[in-house]
Amino acid sequence: MITFFTVVFDFFFVIAFALAAVLLKTIDGRGFLASVLVGLAIITGGGFNWFVVVAVFFVLGVAFTLYKYGYKKKLGGAQEKGGARNWPNILANGGIASVIAVLNLFSPSATLAATFVGAVSASAADTAATELGLLSRGRPRLITNPAKLVNPGTSGGVSWLGFAGAFFASLVIGAIAFAFGVLPGIVTLLVLCAVGGVAGAVVDSLLGALVQRRGYCPVCLKPTEALSHCGERTRPTGGVTFIENNVVNVLATVAGAAVSLSLYLAIIH
Numbered sequence: 001m002i003t004f005f006t007v008v009f010d011f012f013f014v015i016a017f018a019l020a021a022v023l024l025k026t027i028d029g030r031g032f033l034a035s036v037l038v039g040l041a042i043i044t045g046g047g048f049n050w051f052v053v054v055a056v057f058f059v060l061g062v063a064f065t066l067y068k069y070g071y072k073k074k075l076g077g078a079q080e081k082g083g084a085r086n087w088p089n090i091l092a093n094g095g096i097a098s099v100i101a102v103l104n105l106f107s108p109s110a111t112l113a114a115t116f117v118g119a120v121s122a123s124a125a126d127t128a129a130t131e132l133g134l135l136s137r138g139r140p141r142l143i144t145n146p147a148k149l150v151n152p153g154t155s156g157g158v159s160w161l162g163f164a165g166a167f168f169a170s171l172v173i174g175a176i177a178f179a180f181g182v183l184p185g186i187v188t189l190l191v192l193c194a195v196g197g198v199a200g201a202v203v204d205s206l207l208g209a210l211v212q213r214r215g216y217c218p219v220c221l222k223p224t225e226a227l228s229h230c231g232e233r234t235r236p237t238g239g240v241t242f243i244e245n246n247v248v249n250v251l252a253t254v255a256g257a258a259v260s261l262s263l264y265l266a267i268i269h
């Protein structure tokens with residue numbers, strides 16, 4: 001039951017979590033506002049247990065990003081600004097989960113919970129695959145043409161370590177979702193999260209290989225998929241101009257959510 005007290009508690013809890021993230025320099029100022037927005041949507045629509053799942057995804061993402069950060073930076077594949085998330089990144093990773101939570105506010109159901117864990121798993125799987133894939137010893141292979149080796153950090157590049165990371169992160173989301181009672185049944189949750197998460201990561205790589213905007217930095221001349229590099233807007237060299245990394249993330253999250261939803265309706269439900 002939603003009472004005045006729970007609303008106030010939720011509000012302060014979300015603010016405190018986002019504030020801690022700012023103080024730890026894992027999000028910037030506007031990222032704080034985006035996080036509070038996403039956090040409030042999720043805690044209000046899904047409840048405290050849904051918020052914990054997203055919070056664990058966030059902490060997991062930060063941990064994966066900072067793991068061997070110096071090495072990844074030398075490689076040229078590390079996230080900019082010490083891995084701090086900005087607002088488009090937060091909305092890209094938390095937007096779909098927020099929409100599902102808002103739907104759940106009006107009509108709560110186990111089906112929506114299954115869709116929600118699929119979306120969060122896809123985001124977690126993506127982040128883990130990207131960050132762990134950079135540490136792969138062999139060069140990544142292009143998902144659309146495995147005979148072709150690409151540079152670490154190239155969108156569409158895949159490695160076994162990246163897949164293992166995607167799988168592991170999805171299982172962590174499933175285990176947390178079970179521990180906090182998002183859905184009953186540990187096997188149900190692990191299967192939903194593993195399949196939805198890995199599917200999301202695969203879709204992310206496919207879109208990365210096929211349509212994602214490619215470009216280069218006008219300052220350091222390095223090829224990059226980021227919209228800005230060295231403080232300058234990057235110049236496009238290929239792909240679809242408006243499909244940059246955050247758009248790909250949203251689409252991959254939708255794919256993960258859709259796969260978990262279908263799986264839940266078809267097999268488990």
Ligand SMILES: [Zn+2]
Binds near residue numbers: 218
């Ligand atoms: Zn640059």
